[in-house]
Amino acid sequence: MTRKQRRLYFVLLGMVTLGAAVALVLTAISDSLVYFYSPTDIVSQRIPEGRRMRIGGLVEEGSVKKDGKAVTFKITDITNAVPVAYAGILPDLFREGQGVVVEGRIEKDGLFHASEVLAKHDENYMPKEVAEALKKSGQWNDGKQAK
Numbered sequence: 001m002t003r004k005q006r007r008l009y010f011v012l013l014g015m016v017t018l019g020a021a022v023a024l025v026l027t028a029i030s031d032s033l034v035y036f037y038s039p040t041d042i043v044s045q046r047i048p049e050g051r052r053m054r055i056g057g058l059v060e061e062g063s064v065k066k067d068g069k070a071v072t073f074k075i076t077d078i079t080n081a082v083p084v085a086y087a088g089i090l091p092d093l094f095r096e097g098q099g100v101v102v103e104g105r106i107e108k109d110g111l112f113h114a115s116e117v118l119a120k121h122d123e124n125y126m127p128k129e130v131a132e133a134l135k136k137s138g139q140w141n142d143g144k145q146a147k
Contacts, residue, residue: 034103042106043080049108055082056101064096075100075112086114093119 036054037047047053060081063074069088073096074081084102094100094117104114 036101039075039077039080039082042082042112047106050105052103052105054101054103055084055112056099057082059094059096059098059100061096072111075102082112083110084112084114086117088117090117091119095119 034052034054036056037045039055039057041047042055055075057075057077060074060076063072063081065072071086071090072083073086074083076082084104086102086104098119101118102112102114103116103118104112106112
């Protein structure tokens with residue numbers, strides 16, 4: 001084996017090793033990604049069941065039903081609503097008409113099963129897509145109301 005052939009084999013071996021390392025890193029990253037959707041995105045797109053995601057919007061008025069620790073409610077961006085089921089203790093700021101972000105999965109029954117509920121104290125922290133939908137519908141509260 002000539003010197004050039006050995007060098008070529010080492011370069012090729014290095015490239016294969018680097019490619020394998022990049023593939024492992026990308027696989028690890030894709031497994032830990034959690035995508036964010038608005039209720040309109042959920043209704044309009046075909047999202048696979050069981051995929052971990054976050055949904056943000058407002059808790060729909062009159063939709064909260066509590067049964068012990070189990071709670072069902074709807075998240076809306078005024079245009080569309082997504083039903084959510086959660087078993088656990090809700091944050092103190094959780095209430096109807098309040099901004100919320102839930103993390104979980106959509107199951108075969110069409111219900112979003114939340115594993116975590118995060119209540120937002122005002123619309124300043126609302127996801128951009130949800131805030132735009134609220135502005136279009138005239139429901140946006142910019143915090144400049146007289147007290």
